[in-house]
Amino acid sequence: MMSEDNFKELSPNPQKGLYSxxxxxxxxxxxxxxxxxxxxSDEWEEFTEEWASSLESSYHSVRRFSGSGDKGLxxxxxxxxxxxxxxxxNYQCKFYDHPLTPSDVWVELGKVIYxxxxxxxxxxxxxxxxxxxxVGTKLGNLLSNAVKLKEELQNNWVKYCEDGxxxxxxxxxxxxxxxxxxxxxxxxxDSISLVKMxxxxxxxxxxxxxxxxxxxxxxEPVIPLEDTVSLNHRYIRQLLHxxxxxxxxxxxxxxxxxxxxxxxxxxxxxxxxERFYHAESLRNFSRDTLPSGVFENLQNDIFDGVVDSYEASxxxxxxxxxxxxxxxxxxTIDANPLSSVTRPRDKQGICHQxxxxxxxxxxxxxx
Numbered sequence: 001m002m003s004e005d006n007f008k009e010l011s012p013n014p015q016k017g018l019y020s021x022x023x024x025x026x027x028x029x030x031x032x033x034x035x036x037x038x039x040x041s042d043e044w045e046e047f048t049e050e051w052a053s054s055l056e057s058s059y060h061s062v063r064r065f066s067g068s069g070d071k072g073l074x075x076x077x078x079x080x081x082x083x084x085x086x087x088x089x090n091y092q093c094k095f096y097d098h099p100l101t102p103s104d105v106w107v108e109l110g111k112v113i114y115x116x117x118x119x120x121x122x123x124x125x126x127x128x129x130x131x132x133x134x135v136g137t138k139l140g141n142l143l144s145n146a147v148k149l150k151e152e153l154q155n156n157w158v159k160y161c162e163d164g165x166x167x168x169x170x171x172x173x174x175x176x177x178x179x180x181x182x183x184x185x186x187x188x189x190d191s192i193s194l195v196k197m198x199x200x201x202x203x204x205x206x207x208x209x210x211x212x213x214x215x216x217x218x219x220e221p222v223i224p225l226e227d228t229v230s231l232n233h234r235y236i237r238q239l240l241h242x243x244x245x246x247x248x249x250x251x252x253x254x255x256x257x258x259x260x261x262x263x264x265x266x267x268x269x270x271x272x273x274e275r276f277y278h279a280e281s282l283r284n285f286s287r288d289t290l291p292s293g294v295f296e297n298l299q300n301d302i303f304d305g306v307v308d309s310y311e312a313s314x315x316x317x318x319x320x321x322x323x324x325x326x327x328x329x330x331x332t333i334d335a336n337p338l339s340s341v342t343r344p345r346d347k348q349g350i351c352h353q354x355x356x357x358x359x360x361x362x363x364x365x366x367x
Contacts, residue, residue: 235362
């Protein structure tokens with residue numbers, strides 16, 4: 001019979017600062033290395049493709065090979081050009097429910113030996129294994145001992161490589177192929193830790209969506225000097241037409257002198273221009289931190305939020321401009337990943353982007 005001394009009263013974790021409002025909403029954060037272990041094979045493949053984009057700054061180009069007939073290639077980083085002959089590295093991605101063992105990779109090593117012997121591609125500078133469960137102790141030791149790795153591949157060739165490299169024929173380790181293996185540099189084989197993959201993935205615009213954690217600090221927008229104003233921007237030409245109409249002037253020959261001679265128009269123009277560059281800054285921030293399409297979806301949300309007011313009757317174009325600016329500022333965009341870093345001026349500036357794209361007009365005088 002168990003006594004009461006065998007039981008302890010449940011109590012909160014005494015560690016100070018453990019709980020926060022974020023924990024109440026989302027629970028205690030899962031470390032990224034553990035989150036990866038919850039991926040299925042499709043998610044690991046998606047993560048691998050996202051991670052590969054982080055390598056692009058180190059190479060001339062990065063290409064992912066997939067499907068049958070890939071000849072043992074997975075993700076290749078090309079050094080000087082898109083040609084194997086100008087140097088390349090291979091990243092072999094494996095999804096298993098256990099740390100990689102030697103038996104998991106013998107056929108991959110065999111493919112490299114065989115296809116470089118045939119001349120299908122040159123020997124890579126480095127050949128890395130990457131896997132969610134990483135590399136087991138035995139394989140890790142072999143990768144650190146090139147002589148032993150070569151010896152063990154030869155011993156396991158018949159079992160794993162002879163019928164495993166290609167389904168069309170047996171690949172016997174003899175004659176020229178054997179000499180090629182003997183002279184092959186086995187120091188090129190290595191592995192990349194999961195921690196390093198996650199660190200590299202953090203430099204991509206997929207990372208926040210994949211692992212959460214919120215967006216980083218958004219840089220303050222840079223507003224170009226006023227003497228750089230260009231009539232090549234459609235929204236600028238449209239604004240000048242609105243201003244001219246508001247003053248009863250000819251709209252066929254407006255220029256910047258119109259606003260320079262009117263303090264009220266000049267202040268309005270400066271606000272509109274600042275709003276435009278705030279939106280441009282947000283576009284750039286989205287491009288650098290989030291997958292493509294996020295900012296375009298935000299633009300669509302702003303369009304949907306103002307279009308009915310835009311199409312309503314207004315006493316003049318200046319009135320419509322003011323109504324749309326006020327409407328845009330209060331549009332709710334909670335569903336968009338950029339919502340936490342989007343300010344009223346960004347939403348107003350997006351309207352000017354929409355004018356540049358001819359989805360909206362400030363004036364009917366300039367098409």
